[in-house]
Amino acid sequence: MGGAGAEDVEAVVVGAGIAGLATALALRRAGVARDVGGGGVVVLERHAELRAAGAALTIFPNGWFALRALGVARKLTPRYEPYETSVVTNLESGATQVFLFGGHKSRSGEVRVRPVHRRALLEAMAEELPPGTIRFSSRLTSISTEPAADGSSPELAVVRLDDGSVIRSKVLIGCDGVNSVVARWLGLSEPASSGRSCVRGLAVYPGGHSVKKELRQFLSHGLRAGMVPISDTDIYWFVVNNTIPAEKEAGGDPEMILREVTDNLGRHLPEEFLDVVRHSDRDNLTWAPLLYRAPWAILTGRAARGPVTVAGDAFHPMTPDMAQGGCAALEDAVVLARALSRRAGAAADGVAAYVAERRGRAAWIVAGAYLSGYVQQGSTSGPGVRAYAVKLFRDWIFYRFIFPLLADTMWFNCGDLTAPAPPTPRDAEEEAGKKSHAHYQ
Ligand SMILES: Cc1cc2nc3c(=O)[nH]c(=O)nc-3n(C[C@H](O)[C@H](O)[C@H](O)COP(=O)(O)OP(=O)(O)OC[C@H]3O[C@@H](n4cnc5c(N)ncnc54)[C@H](O)[C@@H]3O)c2cc1C
Numbered sequence: 001m002g003g004a005g006a007e008d009v010e011a012v013v014v015g016a017g018i019a020g021l022a023t024a025l026a027l028r029r030a031g032v033a034r035d036v037g038g039g040g041v042v043v044l045e046r047h048a049e050l051r052a053a054g055a056a057l058t059i060f061p062n063g064w065f066a067l068r069a070l071g072v073a074r075k076l077t078p079r080y081e082p083y084e085t086s087v088v089t090n091l092e093s094g095a096t097q098v099f100l101f102g103g104h105k106s107r108s109g110e111v112r113v114r115p116v117h118r119r120a121l122l123e124a125m126a127e128e129l130p131p132g133t134i135r136f137s138s139r140l141t142s143i144s145t146e147p148a149a150d151g152s153s154p155e156l157a158v159v160r161l162d163d164g165s166v167i168r169s170k171v172l173i174g175c176d177g178v179n180s181v182v183a184r185w186l187g188l189s190e191p192a193s194s195g196r197s198c199v200r201g202l203a204v205y206p207g208g209h210s211v212k213k214e215l216r217q218f219l220s221h222g223l224r225a226g227m228v229p230i231s232d233t234d235i236y237w238f239v240v241n242n243t244i245p246a247e248k249e250a251g252g253d254p255e256m257i258l259r260e261v262t263d264n265l266g267r268h269l270p271e272e273f274l275d276v277v278r279h280s281d282r283d284n285l286t287w288a289p290l291l292y293r294a295p296w297a298i299l300t301g302r303a304a305r306g307p308v309t310v311a312g313d314a315f316h317p318m319t320p321d322m323a324q325g326g327c328a329a330l331e332d333a334v335v336l337a338r339a340l341s342r343r344a345g346a347a348a349d350g351v352a353a354y355v356a357e358r359r360g361r362a363a364w365i366v367a368g369a370y371l372s373g374y375v376q377q378g379s380t381s382g383p384g385v386r387a388y389a390v391k392l393f394r395d396w397i398f399y400r401f402i403f404p405l406l407a408d409t410m411w412f413n414c415g416d417l418t419a420p421a422p423p424t425p426r427d428a429e430e431e432a433g434k435k436s437h438a439h440y441q
Helices: 018-029 061-069 118-126 181-186 247-251 254-265 271-278 295-300 325-342 347-378 385-409 425-437
Strands: 007-014 039-044 056-059 085-090 096-100 114-117 140-146 156-161 166-174 192-204 215-220 223-229 234-241 286-292 308-310
Touching: 007 018, 007 156, 018 039, 018 061, 018 118, 018 325, 039 166, 056 061, 056 118, 056 234, 056 325, 061 325, 096 385, 114 118, 140 181, 166 181, 166 347, 181 308, 192 254, 192 271, 192 347, 215 271, 223 271, 234 254, 234 271, 254 271, 254 286, 286 347, 295 347, 308 347, 325 347, 347 385
Parallel strands: 007 039, 007 166, 085 215, 166 308
Antiparallel strands: 056 114, 085 096, 140 156, 156 166, 192 234, 192 286, 215 223, 223 234
């Protein structure tokens, strides 16, 4: 319970990752929580600074539509060139297939497929928030709800931080990632292990590299490796594989992670890929297990309770096989802020409308990503009829017919955010009337 001494704000966002920063920005742009300082939106981040684990990511058109709605796309697109193709080589058969991301869609403008440094994305959003919005070294430890003081207003969310402070808000959005405290409080199922993990790194060539601007991928025995240039000097690479790192390995000794890729997991990968791996920046290497929430749990689970909900990985963690987790988090932010702005004063209705709108799409993307990972690498490693059938399905059906359907989901436009019109004198009078009734303890 909050009690006296609690700070009161409009909105609390837990986590300053992609989902949290986008959500805070969206709430402000939609006019849901605009005030700076007391009363606006507060982002709680347990770390002492923004964290960009994973080095880079690809933003697909759906992510750029959302970033455009957030007013941030224009800051990033001049810096990051788009790429159009994915060239996939099956190392077992030697066959190479080329996929066009854009398909029949327009290939002009800022809405394209672009890789970005994670840090640049986070900073581009954070810079748009008023100073003091993000509270670093602030870990959420518990959540509750309580009726408003006079009983006339809707329920309030109350969070307690590890330093003992308490914040009360009209809406609470858990953007606290795959191991979300808020998702657990809501009662969503725990994320499941996909049985796979991913090593990621950023290769740096100070004198420039000559790697072509495309996503190059290699498939073999339970493994999918890929690399894509992000700039003239930087190349992002990853190795998705069928192992789970031990805790100490996932903890991240960079030399150990590199050795694992070059001498073990990826030793049979082409030299052009291993050369990129050897150029890795040691501060930007991670090896993490891949988790997801079952699509049916997203469809049927409790993702909203009163004024509390979740967004991004806290809502729909997914395997990275469609590179959609971050993009979907950006969509969430826009849809949530719009839903709340349309139901001013009734946060519970707003979050319920958001969950109703998002859960179908989120479940579809999670399922699509899982299927994509399964056929691309999941079960073609063993001998026998089943593995052969999966290979046939992958090469003759998945890439030709299913992949284009999944690719279409990456062109979803979540729509714009329009700030409400400035208040008229009558609105101001009504607001003043409301405030004289609704006070906090
Ligand atoms: C290998 C891999 C490759 C990927 N590639 C892509 C890609 O190319 N394109 C794409 O769109 N997506 C990609 N993704 C998915 C994407 O990385 C995630 O979906 C995205 O980062 C989720 O952002 P988030 O803000 O929801 O969660 P997170 O990034 O996990 O952020 C959560 C934040 O909450 C904070 N936090 C947690 N608990 C608390 C607490 N109790 N109190 C306060 N703060 C807390 C954390 O410190 C963190 O800053 C990839 C994922 C993986 C694993």
